[in-house]
Amino acid sequence: MREVVVLGAGLHRYGVDPDKSATDMGTEAVRNALMDAGMRWDDIEAVYCGTGGQGTWGAGHLIGRVMGLTGLAITNVENASASGSAAFREAVLSVAAGAHDTAMAIGVDTTPPKAVNRPSTSPPLGPVNIFAAMAKQHMEKYGTTRDQLAMVAVKSHYNASFNPYAHFQEAVTLEEVHQARMVADPLTVLHCCPWDGGGAAAIVCARELAGKYTEKICPTVVSSVLKSTLAGGDPMVDLTEFSAKIAYEQAGAGPEDMDLIEIHDAFTIEEIIYYEALGLCEEGEGGRLIEEGVTALDGKHPVNSSGGLISMGHPIGPTGVGQVAEILWQMRGECGKRQIARPVNLAMAHMVGAGGVCVIHLFRK
Amino acid sequence: MREVVVLGAGLHRYGVDPDKSATDMGTEAVRNALMDAGMRWDDIEAVYCGTGGQGTWGAGHLIGRVMGLTGLAITNVENASASGSAAFREAVLSVAAGAHDTAMAIGVDTTPPKAVNRPSTSPPLGPVNIFAAMAKQHMEKYGTTRDQLAMVAVKSHYNASFNPYAHFQEAVTLEEVHQARMVADPLTVLHCCPWDGGGAAAIVCARELAGKYTEKICPTVVSSVLKSTLAGGDPMVDLTEFSAKIAYEQAGAGPEDMDLIEIHDAFTIEEIIYYEALGLCEEGEGGRLIEEGVTALDGKHPVNSSGGLISMGHPIGPTGVGQVAEILWQMRGECGKRQIARPVNLAMAHMVGAGGVCVIHLFRK
Numbered sequence: 001m002r003e004v005v006v007l008g009a010g011l012h013r014y015g016v017d018p019d020k021s022a023t024d025m026g027t028e029a030v031r032n033a034l035m036d037a038g039m040r041w042d043d044i045e046a047v048y049c050g051t052g053g054q055g056t057w058g059a060g061h062l063i064g065r066v067m068g069l070t071g072l073a074i075t076n077v078e079n080a081s082a083s084g085s086a087a088f089r090e091a092v093l094s095v096a097a098g099a100h101d102t103a104m105a106i107g108v109d110t111t112p113p114k115a116v117n118r119p120s121t122s123p124p125l126g127p128v129n130i131f132a133a134m135a136k137q138h139m140e141k142y143g144t145t146r147d148q149l150a151m152v153a154v155k156s157h158y159n160a161s162f163n164p165y166a167h168f169q170e171a172v173t174l175e176e177v178h179q180a181r182m183v184a185d186p187l188t189v190l191h192c193c194p195w196d197g198g199g200a201a202a203i204v205c206a207r208e209l210a211g212k213y214t215e216k217i218c219p220t221v222v223s224s225v226l227k228s229t230l231a232g233g234d235p236m237v238d239l240t241e242f243s244a245k246i247a248y249e250q251a252g253a254g255p256e257d258m259d260l261i262e263i264h265d266a267f268t269i270e271e272i273i274y275y276e277a278l279g280l281c282e283e284g285e286g287g288r289l290i291e292e293g294v295t296a297l298d299g300k301h302p303v304n305s306s307g308g309l310i311s312m313g314h315p316i317g318p319t320g321v322g323q324v325a326e327i328l329w330q331m332r333g334e335c336g337k338r339q340i341a342r343p344v345n346l347a348m349a350h351m352v353g354a355g356g357v358c359v360i361h362l363f364r365k
Numbered sequence: 366m367r368e369v370v371v372l373g374a375g376l377h378r379y380g381v382d383p384d385k386s387a388t389d390m391g392t393e394a395v396r397n398a399l400m401d402a403g404m405r406w407d408d409i410e411a412v413y414c415g416t417g418g419q420g421t422w423g424a425g426h427l428i429g430r431v432m433g434l435t436g437l438a439i440t441n442v443e444n445a446s447a448s449g450s451a452a453f454r455e456a457v458l459s460v461a462a463g464a465h466d467t468a469m470a471i472g473v474d475t476t477p478p479k480a481v482n483r484p485s486t487s488p489p490l491g492p493v494n495i496f497a498a499m500a501k502q503h504m505e506k507y508g509t510t511r512d513q514l515a516m517v518a519v520k521s522h523y524n525a526s527f528n529p530y531a532h533f534q535e536a537v538t539l540e541e542v543h544q545a546r547m548v549a550d551p552l553t554v555l556h557c558c559p560w561d562g563g564g565a566a567a568i569v570c571a572r573e574l575a576g577k578y579t580e581k582i583c584p585t586v587v588s589s590v591l592k593s594t595l596a597g598g599d600p601m602v603d604l605t606e607f608s609a610k611i612a613y614e615q616a617g618a619g620p621e622d623m624d625l626i627e628i629h630d631a632f633t634i635e636e637i638i639y640y641e642a643l644g645l646c647e648e649g650e651g652g653r654l655i656e657e658g659v660t661a662l663d664g665k666h667p668v669n670s671s672g673g674l675i676s677m678g679h680p681i682g683p684t685g686v687g688q689v690a691e692i693l694w695q696m697r698g699e700c701g702k703r704q705i706a707r708p709v710n711l712a713m714a715h716m717v718g719a720g721g722v723c724v725i726h727l728f729r730k
Binding site for chain 2: 046058061062064065068069070071072073074075076077078079080086089090093094096097098099224226227228229230239242354355356357
């Protein structure tokens with residue numbers, strides 16, 4: 001397999017933009033990514049466009065037409081919340097296979113018609129109820145506290161307050177998280193990600209060609225794992241554990257080596273449970289991990305420096321691609337006030353999706 | 366790039382089956398493909414599921430859950446009419462990259478709510494009007510006749526009459542094609558493909574592993590080309606010519622070497638124009654080619670031995686995968702009364718899709 005590196009990335013701010021089309025947001029992200037990588041549109045041999053929403057069917061081709069008719073290969077990819085991550089994986093594999101020398105993953109989704117800034121009591125209530133039950137169980141079984149859960153939201157909003165592409169850019173206090181509108185006990189609205197719109201793009205190329213375009217740091221993709229439908233396990237948590245083991249093995253590394261993990265934190269309890277599933281701590285110790293600051297920007301294993309799904313946002317298609325952008329920029333040291341204190345040499349992007357899918361990529365500087 | 370071969374394929378008959386779900390049709394095709402390849406479901410490391418319809422969102426995961434929870438990698442792929450072809454390409458590239466040793470492309474789409482056996486005067490009328498205009502232009506410019514156009518439909522229905530998976534399995538005469546209901550002059554309803562439902566699956570693996578599963582013939586994928594948005598050209602015809610040149614170059618072959626081509630013939634005129642774009646004859650000579658029988662089962666360059674889109678059907682997601690099945694079975698000599706007279710050593714699968722995409726795969730026995 002050819003070594004594949006990330007050359008550049010670009011975003012359109014996540015948020016509620018009902019008047020913007022997928023093409024508007026996608027092309028802005030694409031242009032930013034090209035600038036970041038020192039490339040022109042006609043340097044891109046393939047596009048994989050990840051979209052979760054049905055309103056963005058065919059978005060890859062619409063964006064391609066605006067950017068320029070260069071005869072490149074455009075394919076749309078869907079995998080629920082992990083649509084962008086799956087698109088990124090196909091871009092990586094296509095370069096690894098030698099089918100293309102350069103490829104771009106785009107993630108784009110328009111603001112859903114019923115989008116609210118935070119989940120309301122209107123559908124889809126399914127997920128929040130499931131995760132509220134999971135939170136209660138974790139509290140009963142392991143003594144995880146409401147404060148610990150809320151600390152995830154506080155960290156998330158703090159990090160996002162320094163991220164110009166985040167949907168929510170205001171820090172919140174523990175008290176504000178507790179006092180916010182209750183959605184499904186113990187999860188108040190500040191424990192939940194929004195369902196919004198946005199755009200993201202990330203460019204990969206064969207290692208030997210990177211120098212042609214940029215002198216910036218180009219992290220190598222050292223693991224690419226996508227797994228679905230695991231028997232006898234929880235479709236998100238056990239699937240995460242299963243996928244992470246393979247990803248660590250591919251990279252010859254372990255959780256102790258992670259300098260940054262971008263985790264699928266649609267709800268605060270998810271981040272805590274994934275700490276455990278990814279091996280950052282033992283089962284039941286997730287609450288302690290956030291409380292001790294291990295996953296803060298200045299901790300040993302920072303998680304969601306971008307703000308994650310809860311505060312940066314969760315526009316579905318873009319989310320997984322946006323994680324790659326955050327990892328790239330952290331590795332380059334370009335993240336300003338949310339820059340991680342320690343050097344970021346090894347990082348993970350983790351997404352799960354309804355239907356039962358987990359996608360993990362590991363990057364080495 | 367690792368050499369990738371086709372191990373087996375399976376279909377669910379194309380047609381109007383409003384009561385069948387994507388899972389019903391998909392799993393039948395998958396089971397048939399596994400049997401054909403001598404494999405079990407847990408031998409499959411990845412699934413790429415191509416669907417064009419929005420009613421089949423997430424179909425890959427639904428099929429995976431019925432087939433068994435093995436922790437394999439499932440990703441959905443969309444590329445308009447070429448969705449199945451694009452899914453097949455990702456399956457091939459993922460094995461070529463070494464990410465998987467085996468992979469399955471599934472194509473599935475349910476019967477559209479407004480499906481008719483043939484295009485009616487109800488929408489979508491856009492495509493048929495475009496191709497009717499293209500037919501008139503070809504007739505005026507090159508002297509192509511109504512008889513020649515109708516001969517494509519006669520050949521298509523004749524071939525499909527021997528294909529148990531075809532939507533239409535009755536031969537028609539030239540007179541019947543002429544006398545059928547006019548949709549858009551000069552195209553009567555028998556010149557047009559139906560919009561139906563169905564399922565298709567094709568399994569690929571690394572060449573060195575094929576012997577583990579089957580002793581049947583396993584054609585090698587010698588070209589895989591997907592191109593979009595070409596400047597200054599027709600999004601279907603010129604894109605086909607552009608893509609074919611690359612595909613021939615990858616295979617070290619030319620049109621004169623083709624023993625079978627499965628062409629995207631949504632309308633009879635398309636088949637004639639693609640004869641020219643693919644280099645089977647000079648520009649303007651397509652009508653002569655069908656009249657001289659060059660593309661018949663016993664001709665030098667048989668086209669659409671399956672019956673093609675016009676008679677086998679065009680369920681969108683499955684169509685491109687079904688082409689691979691036809692090529693595999695023709696190369697093995699398993700096609701009964703529609704078996705091509707000459708040995709089939711080199712064959713092409715060609716699809717185009719709205720939005721501007723062309724996918725070409727070449728296979729060598």
